[in-house]
Amino acid sequence: MEIQQNYDLTKLNTLGVSAHAKFFTELNNEQELKELFDLAEFKQEKKIFLGGGSNVLFTQDFDGLVILNKLKGIEILEENNQEVSIRSISGEIWHDLVSFSVDKELWGIENLSLIPGTVGGAPVQNIGAYGAELKNVLENVEAYNIVDGSKRIFAVEECALGYRDSVFKNKLKGQYFISAVTLKLSKIPRPNISYKLLADYLKENNIEVHNPRDISGAVIAIRSSKLPDPAVIGNAGSFFKNVFVNDEKLKDLQKSFPEIKYFKEQEQIKIPAGWLIEQCGWKGRRIGNVGVHEQHALVLVNYGGGSGKELENLAQKIIDSVYAKFGLKLVPEVNFI
Numbered sequence: 001m002e003i004q005q006n007y008d009l010t011k012l013n014t015l016g017v018s019a020h021a022k023f024f025t026e027l028n029n030e031q032e033l034k035e036l037f038d039l040a041e042f043k044q045e046k047k048i049f050l051g052g053g054s055n056v057l058f059t060q061d062f063d064g065l066v067i068l069n070k071l072k073g074i075e076i077l078e079e080n081n082q083e084v085s086i087r088s089i090s091g092e093i094w095h096d097l098v099s100f101s102v103d104k105e106l107w108g109i110e111n112l113s114l115i116p117g118t119v120g121g122a123p124v125q126n127i128g129a130y131g132a133e134l135k136n137v138l139e140n141v142e143a144y145n146i147v148d149g150s151k152r153i154f155a156v157e158e159c160a161l162g163y164r165d166s167v168f169k170n171k172l173k174g175q176y177f178i179s180a181v182t183l184k185l186s187k188i189p190r191p192n193i194s195y196k197l198l199a200d201y202l203k204e205n206n207i208e209v210h211n212p213r214d215i216s217g218a219v220i221a222i223r224s225s226k227l228p229d230p231a232v233i234g235n236a237g238s239f240f241k242n243v244f245v246n247d248e249k250l251k252d253l254q255k256s257f258p259e260i261k262y263f264k265e266q267e268q269i270k271i272p273a274g275w276l277i278e279q280c281g282w283k284g285r286r287i288g289n290v291g292v293h294e295q296h297a298l299v300l301v302n303y304g305g306g307s308g309k310e311l312e313n314l315a316q317k318i319i320d321s322v323y324a325k326f327g328l329k330l331v332p333e334v335n336f337i
């Protein structure tokens with residue numbers, strides 16, 4: 001396998017920030033995965049695996065080895081009248097896996113249509129959208145320990161999946177290479193139209209849900225009309241996580257901010273981070289080459305030529321001002337490298 005030096009990562013992260021990797025290589029097949037663990041650069045240097053680069057911020061050059069995951073393959077492991085287990089190799093594009101499932105009329109990931117990135121990136125933050133989460137369909141994650149190369153299968157309970165969180169983003173951060181993911185999808189119709197925006201879209205467009213394609217099509221239409229395309233303007237989707245508070249804290253906040261926006265989700269109260277950011281006057285603001293999107297306060301953008309440091313500084317300013325006004329601490333969803 002080829003190792004390149006001083007490799008430009010600008011096109012490998014959707015924020016489009018310029019950063020260089022001291023060493024760079026690609027994984028294209030099983031053989032290269034085996035070779036990787038014996039590479040001197042792999043053993044000696046610090047390292048990071050990269051999928052679609054849609055959830056990373058390179059704050060500086062990477063002084064080590066960047067490994068781009070392009071390992072592919074999707075297979076049906078087993079099925080009965082009700083369910084199907086699908087195993088996908090981690091370098092598959094997530095949306096290609098959604099299309100594969102939707103084509104087979106399998107229910108479970110149609111609401112997660114068009115989320116950028118790879119299958120391997122999906123469990124890292126338990127991707128979620130339009131009322132669904134990976135957690136609901138994940139069976140297991142296969143991963144290699146990057147120190148000794150041993151393989152481990154993480155059952156879904158061992159992945160500690162939470163809101164945009166997992167053991168791979170937390171306790172075991174940077175310690176495993178996710179090589180494959182197995183999902184359990186349903187042959188029995190299980191339409192999930194709990195998310196209001198999706199339900200409204202289906203109603204307004206007189207779409208009756210008969211198969212997963214109906215939901216997938218609606219999600220694609222909504223996402224395409226709402227979310228900024230990284231090919232047009234550099235971004236990583238939602239830059240911060242939403243904030244969850246208890247009843248007491250909400251009541252406290254309502255004293256100073258009676259108009260505060262919130263949603264009750266199961267036992268918790270969610271305050272949209274975008275609303276908090278907007279209230280602090282950040283929406284549409286630009287500082288140098290970076291800024292906050294004009295329509296989406298939760299999306300930080302690179303207008304072109306922006307550096308990771310500029311984005312890091314902007315993110316910190318936003319965190320500070322939200323804290324000063326509301327006493328709430330925003331946490332980035334994006335992984336700072």
Ligand SMILES: Cc1cc2nc3c(=O)[nH]c(=O)nc-3n(C[C@H](O)[C@H](O)[C@H](O)COP(=O)(O)OP(=O)(O)OC[C@H]3O[C@@H](n4cnc5c(N)ncnc54)[C@H](O)[C@@H]3O)c2cc1C
Nearest residue numbers: 051052053054055116117118120121127128129178236237
């Ligand atoms: C326009 C836009 C919209 C988005 N919308 C959503 C959304 O609706 N919901 C949502 O949840 N997310 C959303 N995201 C965020 C992003 O798409 C997801 O987090 C995605 O799963 C990241 O996958 P990736 O392959 O690009 O990961 P990368 O950005 O390449 O990596 C992210 C992290 O995972 C690690 N990683 C990646 N692959 C592996 C692997 N094989 N093994 C171990 N570690 C690995 C990396 O080291 C890094 O720390 C959006 C992003 C954009 C740009």
